[in-house]
Amino acid sequence: MSSPVTPALAIRDLVSWFETPWGTVRAVDHVSLSVAPGRSLGIVGESGSGKTQTFYSVLGLTRGAPGVIAGSARIASVELLDGLDQYVERTVDADGRAVVTKSPTWQPVHEARVKTVVGRDVAILFQDPRRSLIPYWTIGRHLQEVLSRQPQERSVANGWREVALARLAELGFSQTQRVLNSYPEQLSGGEAQRAMLAITMAMHPSVLIADEPTTGLDTINQSRALESIAYQHQSLHMALILISHDLGVVDAMVENVIVMYAGRVVASAPATILRELPDDRLHPYALELRVSRDRRSRNATLTAGEGGAPAPRATTGCAFRHRCTLRPRLPESVRSRCDGEAPPLRALESSYTVACWGIES
Ligand SMILES: Nc1ncnc2c1ncn2[C@@H]1O[C@H](COP(=O)(O)OP(=O)(O)OP(=O)(O)O)[C@@H](O)[C@H]1O
Ligand SMILES: [Mg+2]
Incomplete structure (x- = not known):
């Protein structure tokens, strides 16, 4: 029997709430997922479903209102969250009003742990590349900064410039010298995205998190970015x-897929299984995504509301029930279950888990 592989990244029971x-x-809301070294995982879900926040809360990139961050997140065997259950501090001000603030002790401990893994063990390709590039640094300066921290790259006899030009060429740039000398705002959106990818790749991360890497790109640049990744x-x-x-x-690029809805994982399966499952075995939201993908690939017009209508969030019961196409066909006893209790994830087949009361075991 082969010994189990330690995941490159594993998140268990992650909670990230904002007050x-x-x-x-x-x-x-209680998200668990993992990816093994060298393997691939896709996270799909409409806007606001919690895809970005899952990774931002693990890596300390969350901005704004304090809330709760809890659970476990392990990257390269470093536990980032465990034992840090004091993220929020609740105090009372002089007028007796409750005040919620980020714990002054939680953040530095978390940041110190994150610093040990960011770059070498994990890197994020952000949704908007220009936001993560320093506007007054050329692409060359960004690459130099990253390459100078790589021992294997420093030993390259030609120096960082040749390595940087080679990295840009690998990413499909023909005018590598121009890109090297450009400031982020001098590049088109597609060029900036690929330059960011070259910089991120130069870090040689064990895990790359690519967050909507094709948003805002035209079709040709979309395929270029995906091919490069x-x-x-x-x-x-x-x-x-x-x-x-x-x-x-996601489907064409990864081995396993997780479908998120309203902060939760509602289905998880290998991409091949998600493609082939009969409609009545698929989570109704995953089915919506699959139908929408198939229509788009046939170049048909999308009907209103498809592709990211804001999710009406139920506070009790299944969050998807207001949109559920399966619901009208369910017996009253199952429907009242959908209204009363959020369905837990359960294994329907060895590698397919789903959170839906309406799908029979
Ligand atoms: N700092 C914050 N304060 C309050 N709510 C927040 C904050 N950051 C994110 N949220 C909320 O958390 C939810 C999940 O956001 P997240 O950015 O993870 O969505 P997403 O699935 O990545 O969406 P998109 O596809 O639009 O990028 C959203 O409802 C969002 O409004
Ligand atoms: Mg996002």
């Missing part, structure tokens, strides 16, 4: 987590 003046936003993923034996609202993008 806002409008109430608690359960951005990530696939090439780097395979040639560097790097684990890939690909986040997208589009099942079509």
